Amino acid sequence: MAASPFRVTRDPIDAAALLRETVAPSDGAALLFWGVVRNEHGGRAVSHLEYEAYASMAEAKLREIAGEARERWGTGEIAVVHRVGRLEVGEASVAIVVASPHRAEAYEASRYVIEQLKRRVPVWKREGYVDGGAEWVPGFTPAVEEGVR
């Protein structure tokens, strides 16, 4: 059985496999967004990040957001994988693949998915600093009405 295209995982993300899983013969393009742990934040040297998620809800929200993007831009399949656990600088925390018959729609849809992910998918991160200490990164307060159907 193929893995779900929307998943929260402790394992490193395999970009090539994700692209292969997502692209269909009707697609002419696939766009990979690769979100990476950066070595500084607000002028402070970051050594690593620790991610946590409400995994069942996060996967449901990723599916919902991808569905909205597909409907709005008429892309092909979309896959989103988010890491949890400890990630070192340079490791990918999130990967978004948008496959599409045409490239323009893929760029729009990819941007939409990452922006919405940051606003409403229940994932949190704690920064660990090179000079010691760790802090939860301030985030977005989800708009509650948004999820009410």
Place this chain on the structure above:
Amino acid sequence: MPMTVRSLFFATYRDLAGADELLVELPATATVEDLVRELRAARSGLAALPPAPAVAVNLEYAPLSTRLSDGDEVAFIPPVAGG
């Protein structure tokens, strides 16, 4: 008849609660708002929980006025920071 709901805490809210989850008994007609009030009063760390936190009931964001049912999973969602 009273009901029991499962409250889940993440990130900064877990630090306040000192637990990942708590089972809370409530009157049968209780809403999310009643649960928040109960938790803020019942556990010293949770007094610092905002009076109107973002909450998800059974995996969907839900307003404070939402009526709860026995066995519901109610997650307290601090500001999210994925990506």
